[in-house]
Each structure stands twice: as C-alpha cells, then as structure tokens.
Amino acid sequence: xxxxxxxxxxxxxxxxxxxxxxxxxxxxxxxxxxxxxxxxxxxxxxxxxxxxxxxxxxxxxxxxxxxxxxxxxxxxxxxxxxxxxxxxxxxxxxxxxxxxxxxxxxxxxxxxxxxxxxxxxxxxxxxxxxxxxxxxxxxxxxxxxxxxxxxxxxxxxxxxxxxxxxxxxxxxxxxxxxxxxxxxxxxxxxxxxxxxxxxxxxxxxxxxxxxxxxxxxxxxxxxxxxxxxxxxxxxxxxxxxxxxxxxxxxxxxxxx
Numbered sequence: 515x516x517x518x519x520x521x522x523x524x525x526x527x528x529x530x531x532x533x534x535x536x537x538x539x540x541x542x543x544x545x546x547x548x549x550x551x552x553x554x555x556x557x558x559x560x561x562x563x564x565x566x567x568x569x570x571x572x573x574x575x576x577x578x579x580x581x582x583x584x585x586x587x588x589x590x591x592x593x594x595x596x597x598x599x600x601x602x603x604x605x606x607x608x609x610x611x612x613x614x615x616x617x618x619x620x621x622x623x624x625x626x627x628x629x630x631x632x633x634x635x636x637x638x639x640x641x642x643x644x645x646x647x648x649x650x651x652x653x654x655x656x657x658x659x660x661x662x663x664x665x666x667x668x669x670x671x672x673x674x675x676x677x678x679x680x681x682x683x684x685x686x687x688x689x690x691x692x693x694x695x696x697x698x699x700x701x702x703x704x705x706x707x708x709x710x711x712x713x714x715x716x717x718x719x720x721x722x723x724x725x726x727x728x729x730x731x732x733x734x735x736x737x738x739x740x741x742x743x744x745x746x747x748x749x750x751x752x753x754x755x756x757x758x759x760x761x762x763x764x765x766x767x768x769x770x
Contacts, residue, residue, distance in 0.1 A: 529728070530713045532562035533704050534589070535602060535633065535663065535694025540565075540573030541593075542752040543698045547576035550703065555584035558704040562715050564589040564694070566602050566633075568756060569612045587715040593633060594619050598653045600633040602663070602694070605719070616657045624658070629722055631661035631692055634668065636677040654681060661722055665693030665706040667732035675732070682729075690722045693729035701738055706731030 537543030538550055545553070547565060554560050563586065565574035571592040578588040591604045598616035606628040610619060620630040632654060654662070664679045682691050693706040709728040710721035721727045 528713070529709045529711055530561040530717070531559060531704070531707045531709055531730075532564070532718055533558075533560055533695050533697070533706070534564040534566070534591070534604065534631065534692050534708050535593070535666070535696045535706075536563055536565050536703055537567055537593075537696070537698045538565055538573035538577070539752065540570060540576070541567035541756040542750070543567070543573075544752070545700045547573045548580050549700065551577050551581050551584055551586055551588070553700045554703060555586050557700075560586070560704050560707065561713050562587045562589060562718055563703075564591040564602070564604050566591040566593040566604075566694075568593050569595055569609075570756075571606060571609060575607075589715060589718075594623075598650075598657070599635070601659075602629075602631040602633050602661075604629040604631065616653050620658050629660045629719070630658070631663055631690075632657075632659050633663055633694075634666045634671060634674060634678075634696065635662060635681065636674040637666075637668075637671055638674070651681070654685075659689060661690040661692045661727070663694055664691045664729035665731040667695040667697065667702055667705040679729070686725065688725075690725045690727045691729040692722075692727060693731050695732070699741065701741060705735070705738070 538547045554563055565577045567573040571590050574590040581588045589604045590607050592606055594601045594603055594610045595612045596614055596616045596619040601619050603610055603623040606623055606626055608626050610622050623630040662682045664682050665675055682689055692708045695702045695706045697703040707730050709730055710718045711726055
C-alpha cells in the first residue's frame with residue numbers, strides 16, 4: 515500500500531535513484547550544466563540530480579532550465595564551504611554565505627526550506643586544501659544536519675566512506691543516509707547515489723525527511739579512476755578560477 519507523506523504518495527516497494535552531489539564548469543567541474551543533464555538523461559537511470567557547485571547555485575539553475583525537456587528533475591543545490599567542512603544545501607534558491615560555522619550554515623539552509631547534508635564526512639585532513647571536509651565528530655554530533663553522505667565516489671575516500679557509514683548507522687534515527695558521486699566529470703555521475711522510495715523530487719524530499727533513503731556506492735572502476743587522475747589538473751585550475759571570480763564578485767559588492 516502506498517504511504518502518503520505530505521502531498522506525495524511514496525510506493526514502499528519501488529526505489530528510484532538520485533545523485534545528490536554533482537559539479538559543473540560553473541565551479542570546478544569539467545562538463546557544463548547542459549552537458550550534465552544530457553548525459554544523465556541518455557547514459558544513466560537517475561531520476562533526480564542535485565548540482566552542487568562550490569558556493570554557488572548558478573550551475574543548478576542553468577541545469578534546471580533545460581532539465582524538463584529531458585525528463586530529469588534538478589534540485590537547486592550548492593556545496594557551501596563552511597568553517598567546519600563542506601555542506602550540501604539542497605533546494606536552496608538563495609545563496610549561502612561561505613565561511614560561517616557549520617551550525618549557522620545549516621540554519622541558513624533550513625530557513626529557505628532546504629536540506630542540509632554533511633558532504634564527504636571524515637575525508638582526510640590533508641585534503642583540506644583541495645576543498646574537502648574539515649569537520650570533526652563533535653561537529654557532526656551537534657550540527658542540525660538532515661543527511662549524511664555515506665557514499666562518495668572521489669578516489670581514495672573509501673576509508674572516509676567506511677567511517678561515514680559507521681557513524682550514520684549509530685545515528686540513523688536523526689540522519690538520512692545519502693550518496694553522491696561528487697562527480698567532476700561526466701563518467702563519474704551516478705557512481706554513488708541515493709536510493710529513495712518513489713520517483714519524483716517531492717518523493718525524495720519526503721524520504722529524506724522520513725529517513726527512508728539509502729546510500730549506494732561507489733562502484734569501482736579502475737579506468738574511471740585513471741580518467742579522474744588525468745582530469746585533476748583541469749579540476750584544480752577550474753577551482754582556482756571559480757574562487758577568483760567569487761572573490762572579484764564580493765569585492766564589487768563591497769564597493770557598490
């Protein structure tokens with residue numbers, strides 16, 4: 515029997531897949547928002563994607579503008595670089611200021627009706643300069659996250675995924691398990707994913723609120739890992755350029 519959460523009926527015997535952590539050329543990804551949507555529609559079985567570029571939702575807005583013609587739903591998202599680690603803000607049409615404490619970041623996400631997910635928790639501290647999470651267990655214990663990313667496809671994060679899964683299992687009554695590829699190139703999309711009962715974005719939101727999602731992945735493919743390694747220089751360069759653009763924009767706003 516279907517179970518109704520709000521206005522969305524969720525079939526408990528049917529699960530769909532979403533990738534809740536994708537990057538585009540708007541920040542440090544290597545594919546445009548349009549190319550991401552086209553790839554998802556033609557090469558994957560994903561029903562929903564969340565574009566979460568660093569400190570901007572522009573990539574998600576661009577993807578959403580073309581998604582309907584491909585039968586894909588897009589969550590307007592952003593990966594906010596808080597002072598305590600990165601946080602995915604899903605369904606956030608307004609920008610969140612980076613650099614705030616994680617608690618304040620999650621609060622701003624919630625104030626606009628969004629979902630706050632701890633991104634790549636337990637990632638090594640020595641990756642911090644590359645933008646990965648600097649959070650601690652204390653932060654995960656105290657911040658009002660809605661979800662915990664237990665599956666992330668970034669190479670070398672298999673131990674981080676293991677610790678994230680272990681932490682989520684002990685905190686499953688307050689956190690939803692999610693999976694996101696953290697893809698910076700097309701072939702990575704969908705290699706980690708969030709499984710949820712139903713098929714629509716409304717179903718996904720309801721499942722995240724009800725803690726009925728499942729994190730899946732990452733699938734292992736050595737060829738994809740090699741391809742990722744070849745893209746690292748481009749990813750870093752695009753990240754540097756996006757940070758410079760963001761800084762220039764902030765300076766313009768200050769002068770204005």
